[in-house]
Amino acid sequence: MDINKEAIILTRDRLNFHTLTDNFPEQKTYVGDARNLDLIEDESIDLIATHPPYANIISYTKNSNHKEEGDLSKVHxxxxxxxxxxxxAQEFFRVLKPGKFCxxxxxxxxxxxxxxxxSFRVMQSFLDxxxxLKENIxxxxxxxxxAPLWEKMSIKTNFLLLMHEHLFVFRKPERGEKLSKFKESMKWW
Ligand SMILES: C[S@@+](CC[C@H](N)C(=O)[O-])C[C@H]1O[C@@H](n2cnc3c(N)ncnc32)[C@H](O)[C@@H]1O
Structure with missing residues (x-):
């Protein structure tokens, strides 16, 4: 799912590959807002993989009116x-099966x-x-x-280049799973 139709067209193209099994599940895509996954039932998803915009660093739509249309790269x-x-994160939590990963x-x-x-601010939104958090890869x-532009600036104004991203792997707790021991041991909740 993506808010931008062009991203979905690209995805359809990437999904056009052959598999060795006959019973490969149907691939469904749709244009929509990840804050409202109303086409997806509660606790029906086994795995969520997502790559959101990094706030407004890169704009994913040319049209400035896209803020109203839900593009999260248009935030201020x-x-x-x-x-x-x-x-x-709330919608992901709703649609994911208990015990499964995001x-x-x-x-x-x-x-x-x-x-x-x-990244850490977004991580906190998911914890909230x-x-x-299962892993921070x-x-x-x-x-x-x-990169060439950042490299020039880093030499000029003395800072280290960012050379990594985070792949956070979250788990939705099982129904009735006791987290008290885990939370208590960290005293951080
Ligand atoms: C970093 S790109 C990732 C693109 C692609 N999914 C990938 O991993 O190659 C971020 C994507 O988030 C999409 N996006 C922005 N706001 C969104 C929203 N509210 N709901 C769903 N997708 C959104 C953008 O259109 C853009 O394609």
């Missing part, structure tokens, strides 16, 4: 982005020589709605289109 601030991602790829950025920890990410 990281605070606003995290509020909206919390709605996404994987989120997300990265950070830098402003005025300092890091903006978008009831997910627990560091994915090496460099050689991007913007």
């Amino acid at each position: 601030s990281v605070d606003e982005f995290c509020e909206e991602m919390k709605k996404v 994987a989120v790829v997300i990265g950070d950025t830098r402003r005025h020589k300092h890091q903006v920890p978008i 709605v009831g997910f627990i 560091i994915k090496i990410q460099h050689n991007t289109k913007m």
Whole structure:
């Protein structure tokens, strides 16, 4: 699912491959807003894999009116982005089967020589709605289109380049699962 029709067209193209099994499940895609997964029933999904915008770092729609149409890359601030991602997390929590996993790829950025920890803010949004963190996998990410520009700035103003993204793997607790021991041991909840 994606808010942008062009992303869905691209996805359909990528899904057009042959498999060795006859009973490969039907691939369904649709244009829609991840904050409202109304076509998906409660606790019906085995695995969620998502790659949201990194707040407004890269715009995914040319049209500035897309904010009204739900493009999360059109937010004005990281605070606003995290509020909206919390709605996404709530929907993911609703549709995921208990005990199953939700994987989120997300990265950070830098402003005025300092890091903006978008990833950890988003992670907190997922924890806030009831997910627990299974893994935080560091994915090496460099050689991007913007890398040469960042490299120049890093030498000029003295900062380390961001060369990774996070792949957070969350788990929805089982129905009635006792988390008290886990929470108690960390004293962080
Ligand atoms: C980082 S790209 C990921 C694209 C693709 N899914 C991938 O992993 O290659 C972020 C995508 O989020 C989409 N997006 C933005 N706001 C959304 C929303 N409210 N609901 C669903 N998708 C949204 C954008 O259109 C964009 O395609």
